[in-house]
Each structure stands twice: as C-alpha cells, then as structure tokens.
Amino acid sequence: MSMKCDVVVVGAGPGGSMAAKAAAQAGLRVTLLEKRQEIGDPVRCAEGVGKRALSQIVKPEPEWIAAEVKGARIYAPDGTSIVMSEDKGGAEVGYVLERKVFDRGLAMEAARAGAKVMVKTRAIGLLKKDGAPCGVSAMRIGEPLEIEAPIVIGADGVESKVGRWAGIDTTLKLKDIETCAQFLVTDTRVDDQYCEFFLGNGIAPGGYVWSFPKGEKLANVGLGILGSRSKPGEATRLLKEFMKSHFPNGKVLEMVVGADPCSGPIESTTADGVMLVGDAARQTDPLTGGGILTAMQSGIIAGEVAAKAVSSGDVSKEGLKEYEDRWRADIGKSLARSYEFKEFFVKLTDEDLNQLIGSLNKEDIAKMDLRGMLRVLFRLNPRLLWELRHLVV
C-alpha cells in the first residue's frame, strides 16, 4: 500500500506528537507513525517535569499529573542533604506525570489538530529519489506501507534510526548514555512532598538514584548509571541493592528500564528532507537526564519549520537550517553547559560529593536557582570546582 502527505513524523513520544501538532496547525497534511500498539506504554521515564516550563508549552490537563511536589532534596553519599524549592529545582522538578496518559494526550492533540495517527506502524527505512529522502517505508500490522512525503521528522527516541538512515551518525558512545532501571514502589517511607536525589559512586556510578513521588506513598524509584561504568544487568542489580537499604519493605508494582542520551548537542540534526527531534536528536539534558520538555520544544520548532519549507519548496538541509538555528538558540546552550557539568560530575569521588553538599549546609539555598547555587558552591569550594569557573560567572 502507499499514500502521500506533506510530512511524516516517526515516533509518537512527546517530541513527535508536538511536531505533528505544530505542522498540522500550520496546515500541513501530517502522518504520525508509532510502532507500538499503545502510545506511551511501556514507559521509559521517571516522569518528573518542571511546572512552569511545561505550562509554557501546553496547558497541562489534570489527568496527566500524578503528583505535585514542593521541591527537590539532594543527598550526599554520607547522608547529608540539601533542599531546593520546586520553582528553582530545574526542568525535572514540579510535577510528576503519568506518562502513559500524558503521551496519549499529546498524540490526541496532534490528531485533533488534523494529523493522521497510525499505531503499530514501524518505519523501516527512508524512501529515496535521486539519493534524497522522500518519505518512509514502513510495516503496518505486518503489511508493507510506503508513505511519500517531502519531509520526515525523526522523533524515534533513544533507539533512533531515522538519523542513521539519512547519514547522520547518532550512535551513542557508552560514556554518553545513562542506562536506567526503575521500580514503581509503594512504601510508607516514600516522601510524598519532595523529589529525592541520592548521589554516590557506590549506589549509582556516574549517575544518581531518584525517588519521584506519585501520591499516596507511591514513587518512581530508579537509577541511571553511566554506560561506560555499566556491565550486563548492572542497573537492575544496583537498584535492587538500593531498595534493600532504603525501601526494605517496599512493594514493586511496575518495572521500567531504559536509557537516556547524555552526549550533549550533536553536530547536525538535519539532512535533506529530514529533521531529528528529542531523544533522536540527543537533545536530552546530559546532567539530569530530563528530555520531555526539550523534545516538546524542538518538536514544535521542527513542525513550524516543516510548514515553511513545504510552502517554499526548499526541503534541502540548507532549507531546514532554521530548525537547526532555532533549537540551538533555545536549548542548545544550556544542553552544552550541562554536558560540561556532567563530564565534571562523573569524575567526582564520594569525598568530593560530601564536601560539595556539606558546604551548602549552612547556606540559605532554598530559594536559589541552580546558577545561584553554583555560584555559592564555587565560592565555598574554589579548588574543587576550578575547572568549571568559566561556567559559573
């Protein structure tokens, strides 16, 4: 079977759905492909997202939100902790979402804007004319399907192939990916008010453990470790260890595994007729692993640029340059900065982490944002943080 449209979006995660919605709103004929039979399931996420930042992109529906938190509490390896208030804690703190409902909600918004949504439909390659991409070939419920379109938006997540098909090497090095395991846990020990972060090379080498509350003593308890420090099954093994020490009576209701790109901005996210968004473009925050909002932001830009390119008739890499420029201006700088922090953070010993968090103990940081806190950290620990001085000013 074959069909035609103006833009094919591969992947109905937050990035793909926002791209499809923006392109449809701009009047394009949009097809949104999702290989899974159920959008958003199984989840690969801790579901934390900044309140204000999300509301600036979409109107949050009450059913998307499992819980609201007051802030973040960060634990050093020695157990010392500091607290940051919700509005300062960065892009991952504020709401804890129900991603299964949220992802489907965003796909519904794309559908209502006019996009055609096709589930259980997997892109398997790019169609090419004179060497340039002109759509995708797919498998739809086991049957081949060709979709011709001048523009393909690759929103196909950590396992993205669209970029690689178009000649953009998005392969992640082990040092640039966090491998994660998470349990949905019910336990009286769950803190319903705060997103908790636990640091330490023993519990999560090159990453951290999190507990994100979902209401009534329920929480996503998970961890990410740096790929270069992982071995087969290590993420799950470490999570079970953490459960023994922190939630010994916790009951596990769901298991989640996955991986987060932490490569920082890659060289190119466009090719002739192709744009990459979200995890596919490796736009996840390398330090925190947060990628919901960045995927949505870049998705919207890609949808808007697609509309302009289709109407101008120039869908070449050059014609799609506006996408590259706009996402780099919006989120590129902060992703690059986060990458430098991550490269530094993964080298810290437990003693360093204890010193840094301990040094904040007597400071009033509750109302500080990350930048402000870094400035204080730098003042108190100049020698340890010397490498980062250019980021702190």
Added chain:
Amino acid sequence: MLTVNRYKCCYCGACVGVCPTCSLELVETFIEVSADCKECGICTKICPVGALEVKA
C-alpha cells in the same frame, strides 16, 4: 554469536542506540539482530537487565 534472552528483555531500546553497526532493531517487544553484527559486545554492557550475551 549475540544472543537475546527474550525472557529477560524489557524492550527498552538502549542496546539499539549504542550499536556501532546499526545491527539491532527493536520491534515493539522483541530485539532483532541482523547479520551485520560484529559481536563487539558493546550492547551487552548497556543492557539494564543483562539480556544480551556474546556467546562463542
């Protein structure tokens, strides 16, 4: 040979993202290995549940 323990795999796609030869494909709930696999073992290290193994 690279083997996938289908009873362990949680179909998360982590292995697909790191394979330098693009030999893996996540088809909804199972991993396919193509003939291009060089048995380098990179994917086995990233698997959060230890479902992948390079066997002699």
